[in-house]
Amino acid sequence: MQNGSKPIPTRVLDPQLVESRRLQIVKASVDLFVAKGFHKTTTREIAKASGLGIGTLYEYIQSKEDVLYLVCAYIHSEVEKRLREVTSHEGTGRDALILSIKRFIACVDELQDYMLLIYQETKSLPADTMKLVLQKEEEITMLFEGLLERGREDGSLNITPQSVKLFAHNIVVLGQMWTFRRWALHRHYTLEQYTERQTSLLLQEISRV
Amino acid sequence: MQNGSKPIPTRVLDPQLVESRRLQIVKASVDLFVAKGFHKTTTREIAKASGLGIGTLYEYIQSKEDVLYLVCAYIHSEVEKRLREVTSHEGTGRDALILSIKRFIACVDELQDYMLLIYQETKSLPADTMKLVLQKEEEITMLFEGLLERGREDGSLNITPQSVKLFAHNIVVLGQMWTFRRWALHRHYTLEQYTERQTSLLLQEISRV
């Protein structure tokens, strides 16, 4: 899984400055996009919220869509960072899986506005860039695939090889559901209840009888 | 569950004409929105694709967002129509549930572009209208809630009362997942495989041991 990221051209020479300015831009844009959506956010707003002039903004990007891509990439990297801390947990695949699911849902909750953003705005990216973002989404899914496979091999999980991939998707989606159905779920369940019930439902399916 | 729909003002007097013209508009717009997204579709394009002048279009709606709402309402009514045919199936709750899940996934597959549209563009609606659309989404979820409750009461399903709502959401989301993760799932599973595996996974959780 090679690092599928896309270098965005800049007119600024110092790479460290580019990185720090782009972080400024991302942090400011995320909140704007969350509040108003990508299309209704103007480049002028992005510039102002980033503490830059509109001209300077365009020293660091080539188009408005570039900002969206930077934002998506940033969010994904945050998710992946948190997950990787925990997927390498030693012990049975089953133990590592339980830990990872809980951590993932916690992460979805913590970053809920951002997760929602990716869900809703990925489609606004240019085709080639969108591919990269979906690829990242798949990589995250494959983290769970790896855990399931590990559990299957060490005998701690009861799952057929051809269901591994599907089940990994189920885990990710049922985790993300906490965000994109929050208009209903948050009325009826707390985060703890949700985590507890989804985890036990999921595990029930792949436990030895 | 009162019929939560919103009457959109029009300058045209004949109600039948209004209905048929709006159906024209909806049918044309759906494809445009699917292809380009709501924001990148212009009112002129909508008018042209509907076979109307731009002025005439505005005889039937008040704003571009009205078109999006009409489209969402139409899609939801299609889904609900197909589902209601089958949720009233006599027999145990379990039997009706199995039938409904299969039908729902088939429906998601058949209307996949439209389902995706609702997922991605609901957020572009004005707040009050968005509420109505989410309400409809919840009503569809509650169809499954009803079936689960029925199965719990007649003893054909093994599920705790406080998990009924959550499980209904799981069913809906895992069905819709076939659409909004198609970039990954369609590469690895056919519709039949998907339906079969998800159904059996879901049922396994709520079957008596």
Added chain:
DNA sequence: AATAACCGAGCGAACGCTCGGTCGGTCGAA
């Protein structure tokens, strides 16, 4: 003095929506 970073007035294109007007059809009086 040279260069890199920053800036914002301004450009051209495109947008949602309006509004004055056209035109085919209906109906009642002659």
Added chain:
DNA sequence: TTCGACCGACCGAGCGTTCGCTCGGTTATT
């Protein structure tokens, strides 16, 4: 049967605004 008054569905040029982005100039650093 004819004709004039009226109606309402239909139309699209054009308005006012806003957008993404450029480019020539300014400031800060070395």
